[in-house]
Amino acid sequence: MIEISLLKKIKTYQGVLELKVDTTFHTQAITRILGPSGVGKTTLLKVLAGLITPDEGHIEVDGVTWFDALTAYSKKVQDRGVGFVFQDYALFPNMTVEAHLQYGCKDADYIERLLDIAEMAGFRNNLPRQLSGGQQQRLAILRALSTKPNLLLMDEPFSAMDLELKARLIDHLRVLFAEQKTTVILVTHVENEMSGEGIYSVRLTERGIDAVR
Template structure:
C-alpha cells in the first residue's frame, strides 16, 4: 500500500493554493489519476518520486517511510526505485536510444527485450532528435522501465501514440508489470489508458 497524506503549496492559475492529498494506492496495481488541468496531478507524482518536497504530511511505501515532514525525513530520490515518464519526455539529447536504456541497466538481454516491447529495435543508434514524437514517448517509457522500478509514475505517457500502437503497447506493458510486480500511477486525461485493469483516483479542485 502507498499511503499519501501531504499538503503542498502550489501556484495555480487562481494564485497560490494548497494541494491536499490523502489517499492510498494499491500495491502491484495500476491506478489512473485524473482531474482538471492545473489541479496538481504532475506535482503529486513528483512529490511521490521525491522531486518536490511537500510542506506537511507523510508518504509511506509498503510500510516504509519515504517522507515525513514532522521528522524532517525524506528518502533520497535515488533510493526510492521509482521510474518516471515525464510529460516532456526529458530524453537525453546526447544519448542514443540504446544508450538511454544502458544508462539504467547493464543487462543487454533486458535492453533487447525493452526495445522489442517498444518496437524500437531498428532505432538503436538514433538520437532523440532523429525520432518522431511517438518514438520519443515510447523511449521515455522504456527508459523508465530500464531500472525495473518498484513504482512507475507516468505523466500523460501515451498522448503522442496512435490508437493501435497505444493498445498494443499497453497490453505488453501490463504483462511486464505483472511479471515485475510493478505498482503504476498514471496521470491521464484519456479514458482508454489502462481502462480495463485500473483503479481511478480523481484529484479535485
C-alpha cells in the same frame, strides 16, 4: 500500500493552489489518476518521486516512511526505486536510443525485450532529435523501465501515440508490470486509457481525491 496524507501549496498563474491528498494506493497494481488540468496531478507524482517536498504530511510505502514533515525526513530520490516518465520526456540529447537503456541496465536481453515491446529496435542508433514525438515518448517509457523500478510514475505517457500503437504497447506493458510486480501510478486525461479489470482509478480535483471506482 502507499499511504499519503499531504498538503502542498503550488504557485500557478491563477494564484496559489493547495494540493490536498489523503488516500492510499495499492502496491503491485496500476492506479490511474484522472482529473482536470491544473489540480496538481503532476505535482503529486513529483512528490512521490521525492522531487518536490510537501509542506505538511507524511508518505509511507509498504510500512516504510518516505516522507514525514514532523521530523523533516525525506527519503532520498535515488533510494526510492522510482522510475518516472515525464511529460517532456527529459531525454539525453547526445545519447542514442540504445545508450539510454544501457544507462539504466546492463542486461542485453532485457534491453532487446524493451526495444521489441515499443517497436523501437530499428531506431536503436538514433538520437532523440532523429525521432518523432511518439518515438521519443516511447523511449522515455523504456528508459524509465530499464532500471526495473519498484514504483513507476507515468505522466501522460501515451499522448503522442496513435491509437493502434498505443493499444499494442499497453498490452505488452501490462504483461511486464505483472511479471515484475511493478506499482504503477499513471496520470491521464483519457477516461478509457490503461483501464480494465484489476486497474484502479481515482479522480483528483481541487478538493483532493474526490472519488475512487
